[in-house]
Amino acid sequence: MISVWIVAAALAATPPVYHLWESFHTTDGLPSEKAFCVAVDRDRVWVGTDRGLACREEGVWRTYREAEGLAHNAVLSVAVDPATRELWAGTMGGLSRLSAGRFTTFTQFDSGLPNDVVFGVAIENQNVWVATTVGQGRYMVREGRWQVYTPENSPQHEPWGYAVDYADGKVWAALWGGGVLEFDPATEKWKDHIDPDREMEIDLFRDDGLIHMITTAVSYRAGILWAATYFGLSSYDGYRWRGYMDHDTGLASNFINSVKAKGRQAWLCTDKGLSVVDYGSNRWVTYAPRDDPSNYMGPWVARNYSEGELLNTVALEAGLANNFVLGVDFHGEDVWVATAKGVSRGRLGGAKSRKGISP
Amino acid sequence: MISRTMVVALCALSPSAMSDDSLAVYGNTPEELRPFGRFLTAPYKQFFVEPLEFTGPGREKPEPKVETVRIGVLAPLEGSHETYIGRDMLAGVELAIDERNKSGGFRGTPFELVVRNDTGLWGASANEIVAFSYEDSVWAVIGTVDGANTHIAIRVALKTELPVMNVADTDPTLVETKIPWIFRNIADDRQMAYTIAFHLYKERSFERVAILRADNRYGRFGVGEFRGGSVRLGHPPPIEINYEVAHRNLNPEFALQIERLRRVDPDAVVLWADAEAAGHLVRRIRGAGLTMPVFACDRVLHGSFVEIAGDAAEGVVAVVPYDPSSPSRLHEGFRDSYRKLHSDEPSVHAAHSYDGTMMVLAAIDKAGLNRYRIRDALAEIDQFEGVTGKIEMDRVHSDRGRVTMATMRGGRWVYNEPKVLRAF
Structure with a gap:
């Protein structure tokens, strides 16, 4: 009976394999093949591309560009306020808010936005956080007031923001060269998490803390902090740090563009495919081209790993739009993925795959 | 003198000791200076000893028809304590471009410089890389000097996928980022x-x-x-x-x-x-x-x-970073040309800028007008014979020639x- 329970628990902690993938391209209505980010708002899917902001609703793609009031056509980050459904887009030319069909733009010339290149955006209560290339900003929407965080007022040695997330009452910021910052809005206090060895060219011990000072993304869910770097992945549950690299786990690549957690599982967007890991079991599923990881034309496979051991490989009839994955978000059980050459949707289903729309 | 037979015997006894893979040690770091080297034989992971890759798409993009082949220059040209470097940098780039245009440019199309200052607004280098990428449509950027400005710039270049040749920023951490779009031709x-x-x-x-x-x-x-x-x-x-x-x-x-x-x-x-x-x-x-x-x-x-x-x-x-007194026809020719234009000796930064520009132009010659293939061509350069001598690029695309x-x-x-x- 106990063994049955153990098997059941292990299965429950194993990320499921998404067999059904379909992809969307400019031929389907996307403004560009290059998608930097994706965010799901109920039945709308927002995609930031290098040529505009796209929205899919009821199966139809619509594009917003500078002509419609968007700050810049290159959209690096998107967040939707769950209370107001206002959309906030971090672009390469400022921050844009889409509310009631109209854009309002904030730039470093006309607001407290630290810099016009906005890599990350997140909603915290009635406030909007931005990670810009030179500073974190907090826009207090109701007051119309900005607070900017730099080395002068927070524990960072350079103000190089790269990503920001909000969950469970804390703001988390990934800093280029500064590790991860944690901000408690209730106390307005900062705390930093840095690489204990402080050396750029090594990771001294696997599980001693952050893998590297250069962090690229951060996601906090279910009490677990996930920090992505171009050197691997780190997790922290409040007691224990753990490091993950491509040689000791099922991680597709150490070059992780972004991370997004769902429950106790983290989805990793890498330059060689998409990985998902379960925190408790350290079981992995990685979606990547079968042979050459940069040959996105496939064929694609899903590989199942336990710790670093490959358990099995599942052939997919259709894979992701591209191996260079930049963003991920969830719509119920569905997963939406932004890649450097199109957008993909993964769905759970039987082992029999449905052919996706080919690139 | 060690005979060939002796060398073969030594190789057989200790193949790893005779290995010529000088890049297996990052940054020419001697044993005595390895971080934590006194306490551990090896860290859990050593970075920067494997080649950097760019695995994304883009190489398939067709070459456009252009009237000029634009190259960006990002430098502190005014309003900075580093303008003395920025101006020398620009002089080196201009000389290289002039010479190449006189010899036909790129397949008959002239090169054109687009010059931008990196020290205007807070974080200006980010804004300027955006402009280089989307407004100016340059094929590569030469720059910049300040370590902070360069770090800011390269993250944007990573997103816009624009090759950056750095010729003057000696901050060691610049290339310790795993960004496959940054190259540096000066010792750090x-x-x-x-x-x-x-x-x-x-x-x-x-x-x-x-x-x-x-x-x-x-x-x-x-x-x-x-x-x-x-x-x-x-x-x-x-x-x-x-x-x-x-x-x-x-x-x-x-x-x-x-x-x-x-x-x-x-x-x-x-x-x-x-x-x-x-x-x-x-x-x-x-x-x-x-x-x-x-x-x-x-x-x-x-x-x-x-x-x-x-x-x-x-x-x-x-x-x-290099010895301008060593006899080299390349360097002498460069120095003569520079003196004629500026009535002055070329500085370290002018010389490295000249070489960096030549490396970019060589990559464009090889790859054509496609940023992804230009990046690949730059990444393939192991050694480059320039006016500053032999430039030896390591696996993170930084010059490791001896100082x-x-x-x-x-x-x-x-x-x-x-x-x-x-x-x-």
Whole structure:
């Protein structure tokens, strides 16, 4: 009976394999093949591309560009306020808010936005956080007031923001060269998490803390902090740090563009495919081209790993739009993925795959 | 002399010892200076010893028809304490472009420079890379100088997928980011710091070496490897003194810095400063009667250092990314052309800019007008014979050619003096 329970628990902690993938391209209505980010708002899917902001609703793609009031056509980050459904887009030319069909733009010339290149955006209560290339900003929407965080007022040695997330009452910021910052809005206090060895060219011990000072993304869910770097992945549950690299786990690549957690599982967007890991079991599923990881034309496979051991490989009839994955978000059980050459949707289903729309 | 038979036998006995893979050790780091090397045989993971890849799409994009082939230049050209570097940089780039245009440009299409200043707004280098990418449609960028500005720029270049050739930022961390779009053709402060540390502690047997540096990222990261190396070699610096970058307004006499040096009375001083500030500092040091040897970074190789320091510059030793006195037809031709245009000797930065531009143009020749293939062509360069000598690129696309030293004698730099037994 106990063994049955153990098997059941292990299965429950194993990320499921998404067999059904379909992809969307400019031929389907996307403004560009290059998608930097994706965010799901109920039945709308927002995609930031290098040529505009796209929205899919009821199966139809619509594009917003500078002509419609968007700050810049290159959209690096998107967040939707769950209370107001206002959309906030971090672009390469400022921050844009889409509310009631109209854009309002904030730039470093006309607001407290630290810099016009906005890599990350997140909603915290009635406030909007931005990670810009030179500073974190907090826009207090109701007051119309900005607070900017730099080395002068927070524990960072350079103000190089790269990503920001909000969950469970804390703001988390990934800093280029500064590790991860944690901000408690209730106390307005900062705390930093840095690489204990402080050396750029090594990771001294696997599980001693952050893998590297250069962090690229951060996601906090279910009490677990996930920090992505171009050197691997780190997790922290409040007691224990753990490091993950491509040689000791099922991680597709150490070059992780972004991370997004769902429950106790983290989805990793890498330059060689998409990985998902379960925190408790350290079981992995990685979606990547079968042979050459940069040959996105496939064929694609899903590989199942336990710790670093490959358990099995599942052939997919259709894979992701591209191996260079930049963003991920969830719509119920569905997963939406932004890649450097199109957008993909993964769905759970039987082992029999449905052919996706080919690139 | 070791015979070929002997070499074969040695190889058979110890193949790894005879390995020629010099890139297996990142940054030419000697065993004694490996981080935590005294305590661990190896870290869990050593980075930067494997080739950087770009695995994204883009190589398939067709070449457009263009009227000019645009190259961006990002540099501190006004409003910065580093304009003396930025202007030399631009001069080197312009000379290279002029020469190439006279010989036909790119398949008959001329190259055109698009020049932007990196020190305007807060974080200007990010905004300028956006403009280079989306407004100017350049094929590559040469730049920039300041470590912070370059770090800001390369993250945007990663997103817009634009090759960046750096020719003047010696911050070691610039290439320690795994961004596959950044290249650097000048030796960094890691190599320079190792060379000074070995010379001071191993060859000169100094024990107490003070650090005097700019209070900015250049100073902080410039001496970082020297500070760490000193500790690892058993000689932690007795003091690290900062000076204000805006010294002219805040502290023109450097009184506090001089007093601290006097109190500590070190065996020598390592100076990481811009040329003008270094000139004032050395003049004040000698004016105060302090006679300890001064070992300085490569930025003192600019003419303004000698002009300001005057006789006090005598005997100052600088670490040098390349040796302009070594006989080379390439360098002589470059120097002659530069003198004709500017009535002056080319600086370290002008020479490296010229080479960096030539590397970019060679990559465009090979790859055509496609940023992804230009990146690949740059990444394929292991060695490049330039006016600065042989440029040896490592696996993170940074020049690891050996540096040297020069000593100020009678108002001129004498290269390869002192002769260092071990250069990095």
